Amino acid sequence: MTGEYRLAEGGRINRDRPVRFRFDGHEYEGFDGDTLASALLANGVHQVGTSIRYGRPRGIASAGPEEPNALVQIEEPFPEPMLTATTVALHDGLVASSLPGQGRLATDPDPARYDAINAHCDVLVVGAGPAGLAAALSAARSGARVIIADSDTEFGGSLLGSDEELDHAPAGRWIDRVTAELRATPEVTVLPRTTVFGCYDDNYLVAVEHRGEDTFTRQRTWHVRAREVVLATGSHERPLVFPGNDRPGTMLAGSARTYVHRYGVLPGHRAVAFTTNDSAYAAAVDLHDAGVEIAAVVDVRPVATTLWTARCVERGIQILTNCAVTGTSGTDRVSGAQISPVPSGDSAPTVASELDCDLLLVSGGWNPAVHLHSQARGTVRYSEEICALVPDRATRGVRTVGAAAGTFTTGECLRTGSEAGSAAARATGFDADPAEVPSSPSGPVTPPQPTWLLPGLSADSDHDQFVDLARDATVADVRKAVGAGMSSVEHIKRFTTIGTAHDQGKTSGLLSSGVIAELLGVEVAQVGATTFRPPYAPVAFAALAGRDRGDLYDPIRVTAMHDWHLAQQCPFENVGQWKRPWYYPRPGEDMDSAVLRECHAVRTGVGMQDVSTLGKIDVQGPDAAEFLDLVYTNKMSTLKVGRIRYGLMCHADGMVFDDGTVMRTDEHRYLISTTSGGAAGVLEWLEDWLQTEWPHLRVHLTSVTEHWATIALAGPRSRDVLARVTSDIDLAADAFPFMSWTDGTVAGRAARVCRISFSGELAFEINVPWWHGREVWDALYEAGSDLDITPYGTETMHVLRAEKGFPIVGQDTDGTVTPHDLGMSWAVSKKKDDFLGMRSFSRADTVRSDRKHLVGLLPPADSAVVPEGTQLVELSELPEPPVPMLGHITSSYRSAALDRPFALALVKSGRDRIGQTVYGHVGDRLVPVEITEPVFYDKEGNRRDG
């Protein structure tokens, strides 16, 4: 396909592979290697959308990620909101439409896969233009591990958009040769289509690789830890501010050049180039040579450089120095540019001529892409010489080279890149020399003339002078902000919204600083710029979520007996990361009836529960006893080997934060248990104290939760069941007393059996190595079958312990409850010198007698269960809010043993109110409840020995 706008030959597109696509309902054809933008231009489409605030027609303004205008919504094959047409690689079946400022999220689920990879390297090179390639080559040849990443589909950077020669041959040959060498070097990772978008502390950089729609993984996030970083991120050309500078057909000069050389596309037929610097001359010359008529080069500088003047004269290109474009005409595309001499002083410019054109090239200079340098906490300064921000002080291990450092000639980019690459490799210990670089004919670049606002224009034109095309923000907006008293660039950005669009101000950022400086009458350096924040370019949420979705969102932890539970089709409760059986319904049973049955079985026969999820920490070392005395409220050093003690842990504020049993297994060794959800937090807490406050203690902590499978066997018949599967443990109450443990054999497997009970019934806890868990579970289930052994879940466990008044930390406590509040003063040692939380027990607020206490509650026997969380009030009728609250219900169930509902609650002065009636606020009703002792069942503890 060639046409009016596609050159017959040239460019890096693959003319053998035409690609059909649709845009805004029209069918078009482009080539493999096109971007959506180049393909549209090749079809003569300039206007790509309308602007966000004023609905003005907008066209393609650039050829890269800095694009402020050409926003598109991808409809097919992979719907995506708000991409820039200049970065969308053309592919078959692409359907896209223009966007008036807001993208649209597809409602269909995203079917693609995303993943992440961690990588380490000696030298990370960001950007594969001349500087980046030279840097990578130097580093790679030394044997260093190198990663080179570039956003573009192919390497070459700015060289792809010019006809420059290196070593007297097209630059493409050098690019291909270097790329091939890099690919062939074993320690080098070559990543095209990979945008490094974040630079974090200690050279931790993050990139997203666009792997394509047809690959297994659509996008991949790279987490790279680099010893040294070379930033060769190039630069972005800056537009100019003048009336009517937003018409379609207005394009950055360098981008127009890219369209010609890289895509074989003519962005127009008759062009005016408006510039403050030399680079637009190169564009004008190249476009001329490609067949575009150049109406004039309009240069604000009083004198053009000799070299470019000569080249223009050769071609008959008119140069208008000391002139500016002060207006444009056209509707959906520029049709003419008004040219005025730059007025001196405040006199208004007079339009000297109007030149017809369908393309208006603009160049206000080049902004080094200092984003990553700045993210890495490098400082930037305003360079008067190039009229842009350049890196100033660099962070250790980060080097910025090439155009990103304000170096604009190819020869210098190559040389500094090569040197930076070898310096970076040397810094990591490799014997690297700068790779030889090809010769480049490009001459010196003369500095641009700082041009932010054209002098003398009337205030009326402010509304037509766009500073941020993406946000439709004009000089009038900036003037209004300044007029309102604002002087900080941060305020003005927020006031005008400049720099906040999809491009994060790549073309408008410094431009707005310049405009602000002019309006305030200060230097640009004084105004500065807003902070460069990650990401450098937009990244899809899904790419950052990676694989950690669905079941992989958080690890699912299951016990050795999980398959058995699954086979019972029991519902599970999420407890921390664990899946725990909630209850085991029999056919026809709902939760309430299942739980009543399970409770009844444990109180009258025998039940079994998988309690493997309780956290277990192995505490070893000569100072283990001393350590545990410090972290538990009660004394653990006096515990004898073979015995078990219940313990509470408090934070320094004296509030309970975990509980569990402590088993002494040796003189210098304990096994402590934690709540299922609290295990990791407890280990972290203990390590925190050991490592920061008590490093002198010789104690080592190991999480052993998953070493064990643990089965609770509970109920008056539990001893009978256990007796059938063990022969070497004397199960008699006096031989194997409550709160002791013994090693033995259970169902043929080595086991550690404990006499502990969370239900108040005779109970055994059988611990076996994880891999024997299922086998021993099956054996116990089988052994108890004639006794109707009943597996029970967390709900039944909760009911049974509540009947005994045993609190669950995190349910009956909330971080504001002391052991004394729980009625567990017996678990707080009065003999120890110190332990965590001790000091807080004597604080004014902790010794108050009207604190909330854990008490029991009895609603009327025939009433429903009062919901957990219900607030309690003193009065039987509600006054106007705020209503004083006494506390709340923490646990509430129906008891099978008592045949009535009951509850636990935290109630102000609760223990002094026993026997009183208070009211639960349920919906709009008040339900009377009687305050009782928290122990509802077997107060004397007669049942624990069976």
Next chain:
Amino acid sequence: MPRTPGADLPDHPDWLWNSPEPKHSYDVVIVGGGGHGLATAYYLAVNHGITNMAVLESGWLAGGNMARNTTIIRSNYLWDESAGLYEHAMKLWEGLEDELDYPLLFSQRGVLNLAHSLQDVRDSKRRVGANRLNGIDAEWLDADQVAEICPILNTSEDLRYPVMGATWQPRAGIAKHDHVAWGFARALDRMGVDLVQNCQVTGFDRIGDRITGVRTTRGDIAAGKVALAAAGSTSVLTDELGLALPIQSHPLQALVSELLEPVHPTVVMSNAVHVYVSQAHKGELVLGAGIDAYNSYGQRGAFHTIERELTAAVELFPMFSRAHVLRTWAGVVDVTPDASAIMGLTPFENLYVNCGWGTGGFKATPGVGWCYAHTIAHDEPHPLNAPFNLDRFATGALVDEHGAAGVAH
């Protein structure tokens, strides 16, 4: 030409504020020109008639956490003390646009606080009950009711941590943070209060335990009273006085997407599946992350926190999968041991402290201003901020909001 909905925000007034040179002396100097400092100055002027006053800001006005928060406003806190203060703030929010005559884009679109576990459900119902008895609008919604309010939320049971319900505060919502600050600033400027930017306080002048002024990068300024409103920097300031404040500063990150057609009608917060998200007026999704664990004054955080946040976002809102992150940033949250603020008197005469707001600062702004102004004017805390005294860390009378705050900290 079609106009994009939400593309146009209301215009700002023609004049906002002056940037005067500081005078040598004021009746009251407020250290910190963020939301709290400005609101406090405002209510000192309006409620207590004090206008010989300066607000000193080390950088640009309201450029700290006021410029970095996710703009959520709610008052559904568990404890009476917090509920009292935040609800007072909520009532002030409800009249603030008129009072300041400034478009604050205050939008009462409601907030859903999701419950993902049985314990979340218990805690949520407990909080709803407490809110209602405290006269704060609150409801418990089951998963189906949640889906009705926010249809794009994934309420299916196959989630790793399914949505088991949510608390719902209809009066909650969002406002445009900058506009709030600027509204206060403009009103202060009109009343003759000096807003002094780029003026960093470097120390205090004192006679014994009486504070008589501040030293700044723009000269010494005498003051009848000095009120600190400098968030995490407060402890740095009081260090010189030997006054240690129990606050730790952490980065708290947030991000925005590109502008999107409206899809998200309310505010959703989840502690367990950690993310909070709303869609701002222009159309961008605004997401808040979990707190970064380490201490830092750097207004930037670690990247894995962002990844974790987005994982949660696409888990709860599958539709967000294809949205793009445009910009990430961080504020610095100053967190106390009980996750509640410190506001009140100090051991030093004429020195007042307000800090430790953690993640709750923005939503409390007018309430803080009201109560702190009272505290400064009367040299005695307002009843609503009396519980938030500094002494509580000695007495143990904490207001422990760990469970009720937006993020776990």
